[in-house]
Amino acid sequence: xxxxxxxxxxxxxxxxxxxxxxxxxxxxxxxxxxxxxxxxxxxxxxxxxxxxxxxxxxxxxxxxxxxxxxxxxxxxxxxxxxxxxxxxxxxxxxxxxxxxxxxxxxxxxxxxxxxxxxxxxxxxxxxxxxxxxxxxxxxxxxxxxxxxxxxxxxxxxxxxxxxxxxxxxxxxxxxxxxxxxxxxxxxxxxxxxxxxxxxxxxxxxxxxxxxxxxxxxxxxxxxxxxxxxxxxxxx
Numbered sequence: 001x002x003x004x005x006x007x008x009x010x011x012x013x014x015x016x017x018x019x020x021x022x023x024x025x026x027x028x029x030x031x032x033x034x035x036x037x038x039x040x041x042x043x044x045x046x047x048x049x050x051x052x053x054x055x056x057x058x059x060x061x062x063x064x065x066x067x068x069x070x071x072x073x074x075x076x077x078x079x080x081x082x083x084x085x086x087x088x089x090x091x092x093x094x095x096x097x098x099x100x101x102x103x104x105x106x107x108x109x110x111x112x113x114x115x116x117x118x119x120x121x122x123x124x125x126x127x128x129x130x131x132x133x134x135x136x137x138x139x140x141x142x143x144x145x146x147x148x149x150x151x152x153x154x155x156x157x158x159x160x161x162x163x164x165x166x167x168x169x170x171x172x173x174x175x176x177x178x179x180x181x182x183x184x185x186x187x188x189x190x191x192x193x194x195x196x197x198x199x200x201x202x203x204x205x206x207x208x209x210x211x212x213x214x215x216x217x218x219x220x221x222x223x224x225x226x227x228x229x230x231x232x233x234x235x
Contacts, residue, residue, distance in 0.1 A: 063092055078102070
């Protein structure tokens, strides 16, 4: 087990902080997150009952998914280490008149030591941005009640994902900023499943997320070769 502060990549935090002001801009550098969010949120709400539940959004960024969760759940905590993004998230939740969201600058490892356990946890596009993702999965598991739901999304590691997620998305289509991803940090579904088993989680479903550049839409798919989501249940 690595020390808590070792599992934070300050360069990654700085990188995302610089995009803070554009986070909710439908024409900004992270517009793809806004387009992707309804699909993700529907998948999460279709596969877990959010009503009267407590949710935890790990690596919440500027709060796009967090706010969607808050529209159905009893309460939501969004945690992140990027201070500017949390400020954006807080300000936007006020604009949205949401009083059931709480944003905290804290690592999931630190948060998992507390007594609050979530019914539903989401950790989207975060695992590929930390030095030790397996440790994140373990801490996520420790932050959820027995029988609770956990949803992870990340990027597969293979030649196709390099072509699509880095060359395609960052350099050709430019739907995400250059330098957003490092190929070495990508994670195979088999690796994430293994980490989940070690963390006392049972894999319920693996599903792919594909992007159509012609109509600029995302859809769920059996193709998990690039982007994918995993739904686990805590044992």
